[in-house]
Amino acid sequence: MTGYKENQLIHIDPIEAFQDNYIWLIHNDQNSIIVDPGDAGPVISALERKNLNLVAILITHHHADHIGGVMALQEKYPHIKIFAPQKDKYDFVNISLKNGDEINIPELQINYKIIEIPGHTRGHIAYYDKKNLFCGDTLFACGCGKIFDGTHEQMYNSLKKISALPKDTKIYCAHEYTKKNITFALSLDPDDTNLKLRKALVSNMKNTIPSSLEEELKTNPFLKCTSLEAFKRLRDLKDQY
Ligand SMILES: [Zn+2]
Incomplete structure (x- = not known):
């Protein structure tokens, strides 16, 4: 496994949503992370088109155009981890994060x-x-x-x-x-x-x-x-x- 982390290719692609939102898709050739999925539709389309498994969602803040798609994605991919700020309240189960915390996404070695x-x-x-x-x-x-x-x-x-x-x-x-x-x-x-x-x-x-x-x-x-x-x-x- 030595050197694997350095050698693996990580891509970061934009998924366009609503008028001018970017939902970020971080992935290798198998697994992916989604940042701020305001809408599930374009995320699912992108994941299916690229044949990617979703392993985690990262939330930056509580506005609807950043979290609106979380419930639908959780339903479709029940094993994903959802990370969100500790100082907010969310309707979905999440791992809450504060300043200085570090998280590891093993499937992408990030x-x-x-x-x-x-x-x-x-x-x-x-x-x-x-x-x-x-x-x-x-x-x-x-x-x-x-x-x-x-x-x-x-x-x-x-x-x-x-x-x-x-x-x-x-x-x-x-x-x-x-x-x-x-x-x-x-x-x-x-x-x-x-x-x-x-x-x-x-x-x-x-x-x-x-x-x-x-x-x-x-x-x-x-x-x-x-x-x-x-x-x-x-x-x-x-x-x-
Ligand atoms: Zn906002």
Whole structure:
């Protein structure tokens, strides 16, 4: 078995759902993990098309467009493990996770570290495997999530936490908002060279995710805020945009 872990190929594919959601499918040639299945239909289609067994579901937060498909998937694949934030309440049986926890998915030989990133919701968590971050509705490409049952201060601190990860971390968020977010960012800073480059780069792309933390640090206005007050002002501006 020596070296197997390094040699096995892990793919991360987007499954599109609703208007602009991404449900992430992490898989090798047999087994798979699903992140935030808001809808079971497109997940089951993808699993059957690729002939994959589902072994685990990772939930980042409690919004319906992230958990709506869980019950149907649990019914179809009764042996799956479902992981979810400890600070939320769910109708389905789950393994609840808090900051610093580590989970292992043996079928894919993957470990995830749990990072609490509240703000969009108070219980929001991310799953981090040292290369990829599944961050739900917290950090978006060139933007960040709205504040629902969390606070601006929580979101500000969560973005700081993510900013401290290695720069080559791939950012897998849960919505395709990139072009709209770049348009907003350019409305604030029309001459920003990095933003103009990014706009050109994504102009012909349908799927712009994942991005990298390095790219976000260069172009994401929410990561450039140096005070909570500035962050609040920016979030309010975006909410009204
Ligand atoms: Zn959400």
